[in-house]
Amino acid sequence: MPKANHYYLAIIGAGPAGLSAAGRAAWYAAQGNAPDSSYILVEGSAGLANTIFNYQKGKFVMAEPGYLMLRSDLSFQAGSREDILSSWESSAKSVEMNIRSDAKVSGIERDADKFTIQFTEAEDITADFVVLAIGSEGNPRPLGVPGQYLPLVQYTLVDAAEYSNETIVVVGAGDSAIENALALAKQNQVYILNRRSEFSRAKEGNLDAILKAANNKNVSLSCYYNTVVEKVEAIPASVDESEDPQYQIFLNTGEGQENFPVNRIVARLGSVPARKFLESIGIEFASENIRSNPVLDERYESSVPGLFVIGSLAGYPLIKQGMNQGHDVVSFIFGDLIEPVEYGLLEKQFQYLPFALTVDQTTRLFRQRIPMFNEMNLLQFRELIIESNLMVCYQEEEVYQRESQRARGMQSEADKSESKDTKIRRSGEYIFRQGSFGGSFFTIIKGEVALTLKQTGRQIAVLGRGQFFGESGLLSGQPRSCDAVAVGDCILVETPRRTMIKLMNSNDQIAEGIDLIFRLRALQTKIAPKIAIDELVEIGVKTEVRRIRAGETLYEPDDVGNSLFIVRSGSITLSHVNHEGKTVVVGQFQAGAVIGEMALMGDRQRHHLAVASVLTEIIEVEEEEFFQLVENDSSGIEKLQRDVSEKYVQQNTMDAQPDVGQAMQFFMDQGLGEATNTLVIDESLCVSCDFCEKACAETHGGVSRLDRKSGSSFAQLHVPVACRHCQQPHCMKDCPPDAIHRKGSGEVFIDSTCIGCGNCMNNCPYGVIRLAYDAPSKPSILSWMLFGDGDGAGEVENYEPDSKALAKGKKAVKCDACMSLATGPACVSACPTGAAKRLSQNQYLSYLQEH
Amino acid sequence: MSENILTHAKSLYLYISITLVLVCYAIYLSQAGIEGANGGTPQGYLLGTVAAVLILWLTFLGARKRSFKSSVGSVKGWVSAHVYLGTSLILIASFHSDFQIGINVHTLTYGLLLMVIFSGFYGIYTYLRYPQMLSSLSNGRSRDDNMAVLQDITEGIEAICGQLDSELQITVISAIDRTFIGGTNQDILFGRDHSTMFNNVFEVDEISRADVVPNPDQQRIIEFVAKRMPRGSRSEEPKLLLQLLSLLIRRQQLLRNLRKSSQLKARTKIWLLFHIPLSIALLVALLIHIVSVFFYW
Structure with missing residues (x-):
């Protein structure tokens, strides 16, 4: 291996973490106490900080968390995308950072004393140490056929308007493939290739659009179904430099082979998770869990000695964290055992x-x-x-x-x-x-x-x-x-x-430890209150936690029951077929409830169909363990028996009210099984005055957080698009600045540290979060009433944000159940007819019975 | 059934209003002497003051409804009280005036008051009646859902038309193209249907011409197709015509449904266009009435 291709340190990925690492490496190089050709920064795309580059123009980037200091040779403070990028670019230039861009890494191998880094289109390099800072988004999935790296193949499409009068093949059947194909078809001849016989993965709107376009003779777009690419080749005899295609694509269409000249191939096949790439190098992960991070020691070194992982790939999604880690990890590698900034x-x-x-x-x-x-x-x-x-x-x-x-x-x-x-x-x-x-x-x-x-x-x-x-x-x-x-x-x-x-x-051990304690305490509170936790361990380890997806069955009628279940999270709906042959919901059980115990304390046969209405976790306690517990401590049995009797009465009451059961099923179908506080509108009272929306806007800076007209209806009940304050809020899953919180009284709200990334909006299955600019202030209601100033109460449709709001950028807005108002949710208190109500799960039944 | 504005708080404000009216009646009856009952007696002034205060409070609902952070009662409670106390004004104002009618500003005030109240009665009717009708009309489907179904049906009709002879084709397509939905506010409010279609399609110099005739409620086009059913020329035609007829009738139902929904929605809003301006006119008249009575002193 020529020495020119060997480096002491190779940093892969020129995002914030990688740049900061390279900045520190450049600092060591400038000090003169680093080996020759000490480092290289490798980047797959053309520019620096690709993720930030791809942010929308002018986006304001936050510098969270505020309590953490920045330790890096590069500067970083909250500001516009452009300012941050240009400051990094000039820093990189001023230290003459050794960057190789447009270099896609295809593999990393480790032999006895060094790493070999392979590229898709360039010669390998070797390094003593490798720092991986490639982010967590993964790389686009390649075509996987001969010719996949030819220059006509691209994996992203920034601006479809750049291309005209070309023959373009779009490969893929997902939303991005469809959207690209439709955009390109305006000025080009486009073929879209679908491996399957239909576009089942796409959103409904895209599906309609692509089918319409394919059937419309005026749109130059056609679909190939059941078709895969076999190879892409340069056309050999093409000598002239004209605009004629210089490549041709070979397809297998299911009915035979086909080939034609093509100018451009846009492959939108999703992405290969970064994890697969890491595992191919030999890096171990903490668990099978898809969200788990690589195993790292306190110096960010992975299970592969000499290979370090930092930034969001290591589980630290914030820019500042990544930059600090870049600085620290290079210091470690160059032998400075500094204390981390934390x-x-x-x-x-x-x-x-x-x-x-x-x-x-x-x-x-x-x-x-x-x-x-x-x-x-x-x-x-x-x-x-x-x-x-x-x-x-x-x-x-x-x-x-x-x-x-x-x-x-x-x-x-x-x-x-x-x-x-x-x-x-x-x-x-x-x-x-x-x-x-x-x-x-x-x-x-x-x-x-x-x-x-x-x-x-x-x-x-x-x-x-x-x-x-x-x-x-x-x-x-x-x-x-x-x-x-x-x-x-x-x-x-x-x-x-x-x-x-x-x-x-x-960390599996910790997860299991907490899980076991949960089970033991559940057994204690629900079944055997007088047995100490320590003594429950032996029985407790035999219980099992099961995850049931929404719509999956826990048990069916006529099953012989030999266990009871404690609902840990989510909710279970019980239903059966009544004497008229109709399916009737007879019960709905949320977290904390015990179900199926009737089989252990009465008729062994199950009489109901138990289905999870949302993703649900249950603890299964088998007969043997149950009776063992009851034998050791009979003090809980009386309550259990009393509950069983109550349930029999309640279930038979529900059976006699099939309408209530159907309405309950509707609630469950709307995902209300995981809600804690849901807006429900009684259509028989609603006069469509929209005062609920107006009140929401007026109490929340002019931006409404609910959409009355949308949502679903059944039997004069309407569940509009408004936050339900889920038990385990989906929106809280992935918030980089940790801006979403839950109050002790249950309201889930977004605080002012929101960076407007849109994760919560995408994670919410109920579409209740949107990104919006601050609304400009309006004339008061009084001056509207007296002098007709402004638009009156409510959100102004398509309002023009002022310059301050534009500078702040769009932020996520959602219902906070008016936690700061003494009068409770404004949507409810402003309703002139009493049609709008907010319900918690234990109010569903009485509400529906009254309705 | 859920509690509505009339049954709110077990109709508390109904009983309050009845009590108020009874008290006012007692005051009214207490008027005696040579002149008897009149607005000008002490009792008359008292009743007039009660009525004026009530009127002011009733108009204040507009402001309370929009004070979204206010905690003075619930808006629903205010509306319930508004309805009952407003109704009681018919009697209280009549006691105040001792049922005297004339051609003057006083009677104008009285007349305006009644108009405001009766327009409110219509409002109550729409609020109590129409939401349920609308809800059962929509049957869980949004307007967008319905429009999508309409589009599907229309496309189905067009597809069948492609296989029919040109007269049928032109006539049916004309009925679809000339279907009238929406229109002016008046059209919506009165559920008017200005749909038309071609009739007597004939060819002159290879150009199709036709008369345009009204096709309200799509009835004429349905009859046109039905009439053709037993007179089919080709063997497949009856089958196609049957499909066409079924789609046309589904389309008719859907259009009726949409038109009715729009009409009901318009009616739930229209009364406010009388109720509010009349209330303001009433306030002006009331002010003149009060100022002018000082000249009798």
Whole structure:
């Protein structure tokens, strides 16, 4: 291998993380203490920071999280896409960064002492160390046939108007293929190739559009079905440089072969997940879970020695995090064992603790005391603590006063907005209350916490050092199932839901540990209240958690039942065929409910069809375990039996009211099984005045968050497009700045740190989130009434945002159930006829019966 | 059935209004003396004041409805009270005037008041009656859904027409092209149908000509096709005509449905165009009425 092709360090991917890494490598090179040809930055596309380049023009890029400092040779602060890109470009130029762009990596191999990096179109290079910073989006799936890398094949289409009078083949049957084909067909002859016999993957609108275009003689577009590309070849005799196609495509059409000259091939075949590429190099992942991240040590080194992973591919989607990691990882590789920038954050958090220990000592102490923390690598642990709040409770009033004053003093010294709060509390105050929403997870570092049931005042458990609680809210999305109170002095770590979810996705042991505790506590509360958790383990491990997709069956009538089920999340609908031969819903059970127990305490035969109405998790307890539990502790059986009798009455009542059952089925079909707070309109009262929408706009800066006309109707019930405040909000899944929160009272809302990325909008299955500019202010209602100024109440259709709103950019807007209004949701209180109501799950039945 | 504006809070405001009317009646009856009952007696002034305050409060609903952050009762409660107390004004104002009618500003005020109230009665009727009718008309489908179905049916008709003789083809297509939906506000409000179609298609110098005749409710085109049924020329024709007829009748139903929905929606809004301006006129008349009575003093 010629020396010219060998580097000490190869950085792959010129996004923020890769650029920052290269910036640090350039710094080392400039210091003169790095080996010759010390580094190279490799980028598959033509420019730097492709993801940011592809943002819409003028998009405002945020610099979250605010509490994290930037440590990089490149600058980065919140600003427009253009400013950020040009600052990076000029930085790269000024340090003469060694960049090879347009170089698509096709593989990485490791032999004894070096890595070989292969490219699709260039000679291999070798390197001692590799930093992977390729992002998480993955690469477009190639055609996979001879000729796939010829220059006429492209995998993206930026502007269809650039091409005219060409013969273009679009390969693919998804939405992007269809949209590209339709756009190109305006000025070109287009063929779209579908491997299957129909466009089943596409959205309905696209499907209609492509079929119409294909059947319209005036549109120069035709479809090939059941057709694959065999190869692409250059036309050999083509010597002149005219516009004639210089390539031809060979197709297998299912009926035979066909070939024709072509100017351009646009392949839109989806993307190969980055994970596959990483696994091909030998990098291990934490679990099978699709969302899990690669296994990394605290210096970002993967399971392949010498290969480092940073940025969103490593599970850190924010620009600043990636840039810091780029800086740090290169420092490590060049032998500087610097403290990571997060170290300072830990220091800040630990200073409120009643310990006189260094950060390292405290970290060690935490990890020693908490078995769960020991399961984590240092990277995960650091993230968990930084993203968590510490909570210190003091029993003695005097100590409490002194410590809270000390904390207040320190907090006002530091910039308050940029540091995490450490909560100082009195022991005996509620940590959380039964019935309030919350998905955060608590770990006890020191002291004890008592869990108590509100209704009976019965203490379920007193937990000590190393134990945790709050797993029920975390896993089920339901309100807290008990009160939690600190006993004596105690120190807790409160970890937000999204950090826990990420941790559980990437650490199987922790996921299993939390899962087991959930099951044990469920067994205790539902079946055997007097048996201690420790004693339940033996039986508990035999229970099983099952995930059932929406529409899947849990059991059917005439099955012989030998287990009961505890619904952990989601909801289950019971139905059966009544005496008239109609299918009737007779029950709907949400998280926390026990179902199927009738088979163990009455007739063994199942009488109903149990179907998951949304993605549901259930804990299955088999007969043997159930009877074992009941034998050891018979105190719970009476309540179970009472519930069974009640259920028989209720189910038979529902049976006699098939209309109610059908309406309930309609609710479930609308996804209301996972809702906590849904707007329902009684069509028999609604006069279409739209005051619900107007009220929404007037109470939310002129932008309405509900669409009355859209949505579905059944039997004079209308479920409009409006947020339902799901048990496990889909919108919260993937929010880069963590801007979506849930209040204790259940409202899911977006705060001002939204960056307008649109993830929540795409993740919401009910279409209730949109991106909107701030609406300009309007004349008051009074001046509208008296002088006719402006448009009156409500959102102005197609309003023109002012320059301030344009600079701020579009932000996600959704219903917050008017949490700041004393009068409750404005859509409901503004309804002049009482047609609009907001319902929680346990109100469905009585509402429908009344209706 | 859900609680509507009349049954709100178990019709609390009905009972309040009845009580108010009874109290006012007692005040009315308490008028005695030489002159008897009149607006000018102390009792008359009292009743007039009650009525004027009520009128002001009733018109304030427009503002309350738009104070979206207000916590003074629920809007539904206000509407319920508006209906019952507004109705009670018929009697209270009559007690105040002792049922005297003349040609003057006082009677004008009284007349306007009645007009406002009776336009409100129509509003109540539309609010209570039409939502259910609309809901059962739409049967869970949105207007867009219906328009899509209409488009599908139309395309089906066009496809069949392609296989028929030119007279049939031209006539049926003309009926589709000349189908009338929407129109002016008046057309919608009265459910008018100005649809037309060609009739007596004939050829002159290879150019088709025809008369244009009205085709309200698509009835004429349906009869035209039905008439052709037993007179088919080709063996496939009856089958095609049957399909065509069935599609035309489905289309007729759908159009009726759409027209009726638009009409009902228009009616639920139209009354406000009388109720509100009349209320403002009433306020002006009321002011003149009050100022002018001071000259009698």
